[in-house]
Amino acid sequence: MPETEGDDDVLRVEHVSKRFGAVTALRDINLHLRRGEVLGLLGDNGAGKSTLMKIIAGFQNPDEGRIVVKGEQVSFRDVDHARSLGIDCVYQDLALVNELDVVQNMFLKRELVSRPIPLLARRVMRERTREALERIGINIPRLDVPVARLSGGQRQAIAVARTVTSEADVILLDEPLAAMGAKEGAMILDLVQQLREAGEVSIIMIAHNYVHVLQSCDRVNLIQGGEITFDKPTADTSVEELNEIVVEEYRRARRAAQAG
Template sequence: MTEEPILELRNVTRTFPGVIAMDDVSIGFRAGEVHAVIGENGAGKSTMMNLLAGELQPDKGSILVDGQSRDIPSALASQQLGIRIVFQELSLCQNLTVGENVLLSAFADRPPLSFLTRNRAAGAAAETLARLGLTDVETSTPLSTLSVAQQQLVEIARAISQHVRILVLDEPNSALSPRESARLFDVVRLLKAQGVTIIYVSHHLEEVLALADRISVMRDGRMITTLDNGADVTVDRLVAHMVGRQVDAAEQYALRPEAHARIGEPVLEVRALSVPGHIREATFTLSQGEIVGVAGLPDSGKDILADAIFGLAPRGGAVEVGGIRLPPGRPSHAIAAGMSLIPADRRAAGALLSMTVAENTVSAALKRFTSRGFLRRRTMRDTTADYVRKLDARVASLGQKIATLSGGNQQKIILARGLVTGPRILILHEPTRGIDVGAKAEIYAILKELAGQGLAILMISSELPEVMLHASRVIVMADRTIAGQLTGSDITEEAIMALATRKDRALAA
């Protein structure tokens, strides 16, 4: 491994209205290393990735590749330098096949009026997929039929399908099972051995310690430190650099609901719920003041559960709110009955990226903010300001585009939008995906407070600590149905995984 960086940011500054996203940042990445970049939401990581992707340009400073200053005015220019970026929010084409998605970058690099036979394309795509262990996925499969975890691996396959010198992975493990994660780590190590530079952006500090050769910490748009990974580098030390103070486990996870928490009457009843090919015969209830977690492996059916209940996916069986049965395929009826959904994919299904903080906050309850066909903008601003204060969202102004916020603050504004409708039931799918430890603790505290006010909360998550520590009851799905439910001291990682993998039928009974 050479000491000279293959890629370097030198004294880079990038500002947005009212925000210094990167402040005189210098960092170098060596060939053939795994270099992790960590920090809380808003630290500047996303801005750095967008600069490398050609989506943004630095106000000051320079980007050097092989020691030469380079302008990166576009995504194509970035790719021509051998840089490939896999963002957390997927950028795949749902109307194309798996193989077509994998080879999209190859099509962009081909000269005009050139041809690529379907057989050659399918063979090339299959070879790339095999490197990621996706041998059970046909290249002709429509992408829209895959789980979020499988789509994330397809996104990575597309990135490595062409010549790559620098691979940037943004929260690549956020929706993967342990087995898929292990395969991903193997691929990272293989690419490293081949001389590829891996820039690994993640909030999962344990995996950072397991993979990275060096770790850089950003805070408030500044580069705090770069550490050689070794025995003296611990999770506690990294967290202290990230937040500027020591944060212990008790502070992070002091929110576990007590088993004797006051639970009211059932408000949501799901009976024999089915979604063709995804869920069969799922039955459970959700009561006032209750936080119920839903866990399971990616192919268990949990990832479509929220859409099915809310009316976004075709379903059989019955969904009742307050004893009133909701028709399938009608989200408007779910909203009218007092249900609110916070989706897993902030970019595709959550945030209205081209709109402002205020517009996003009130968009699900526009009738409350209109008079004779005109928006009551003062009421919009007052309501938004109230929720920004309650949820402690960090925004430069209410007119700021939500696309420019950090992931954690985007999530808070999406949560505000759900709360503006005055729901009785709040369904959250991956509520803290890609969010740092500080923002997670804030959101957990908000959920606990909402439950204390009588809101019924269903939290569907791929992160076991999230459901173990913040739900009073955990529903575990496996093989497209509910394998069992756990409460109190029975909520352990071993018990959840036993149900999720169907290793212990006695628990399911």
């Protein structure tokens, strides 16, 4: 049984559908996120997770349904509009510019300007970049190198640090552990735990590892075939239960394919 929506919901997705030509990526999606909650979103590749994130982040528009942010229905014009309403995202493709250095990517389209003379506050941005990376425990010795020269884990860390140090009320993490080694991944999970304990932001985190979700999140949603089929507090579920649901859906789909 899906969790009940409440007055403390900072975000609601109601009856959202999205099609790409003949392919239906999302069908009648209903999702809600409470203030200060960490929601884990699980699902196989192609289930619709990233499409849903892009809609919530203002990158794409739904074909049907609506988005409600802090009790107000919104229709995002673009990513900047969503960000102005307190929603920020770490995309799976990271949204970094390879030719720009670490500091420039950290403040991409968020540049700090000194006053009264409108000049870029380069020293302040550099200091804040170093502080943000140290906060999540990632060491990048040089901040003046193009990010194309960094490792996958370092690039992922920049994208995560940029988002979690923003003024967002809702943070979307689209597979934040991708390209990271075990040590770096553990640091990101520790950061999510810190944010969860502080309760100042709400988070939706896409992940493939059931254990990570059960350890780091308050509630879990499972998306299958473009629909959310499971919604339960992590304290009331288990890896075995999630595996059972996924296996049963695989068997159902296989029977349907054989019958067709």
